[in-house]
Amino acid sequence: xxxxxxxxxxxxxxxxxxxxxxxxxxxxxxxxxxxxxxxxxxxxxxxxxxxxxxxxxxxxxxxxxxxxxxxxxxxxxxxxxxxxxxxxxxxxxxxxxxxxxxxxxxxxxxxxxxxx
Numbered sequence: 001x002x003x004x005x006x007x008x009x010x011x012x013x014x015x016x017x018x019x020x021x022x023x024x025x026x027x028x029x030x031x032x033x034x035x036x037x038x039x040x041x042x043x044x045x046x047x048x049x050x051x052x053x054x055x056x057x058x059x060x061x062x063x064x065x066x067x068x069x070x071x072x073x074x075x076x077x078x079x080x081x082x083x084x085x086x087x088x089x090x091x092x093x094x095x096x097x098x099x100x101x102x103x104x105x106x107x108x109x110x111x112x113x114x115x116x
Contacts, residue, residue: 009039009047013074020095026085043095045088081107 013019022040027033038048063079064072083104086094093100102108 009041011041011046018077022086022091022094024085024091040088040091040095043092076109076111078111079107079109080105 020040020042022043024036024038024040026036026038028035034050034052036048036050039046063076064074080094083106086100090100
């Protein structure tokens with residue numbers, strides 16, 4: 001589902017399992033531009049939506065919450081932001097922990113360090 005500038009899914013997360021989520025935004029250069037947002041779960045497309053306007057494309061990023069509630073009760077292993085849209089093959093490579101082209105990788109956090 002989509003609300004305003006939010007992209008969210010009600011995909012059921014079972015306890016004690018690892019899931020790979022990837023969200024993408026692809027903006028075409030046509031006039032008017034088309035913006036397509038997609039969520040991939042475990043390397044497969046889960047949902048997608050396109051609009052010719054309406055997506056702001058800037059502002060705070062919230063992961064695992066809806067309006068400050070329904071907070072995610074789990075852990076994160078890695079978080080990445082690219083300044084380009086990843087291909088489906090690149091998303092699958094990241095899911096399978098295979099080498100991925102890190103061209104235009106802007107932010108990368110590894111959450112595997114304890115205490116720091």
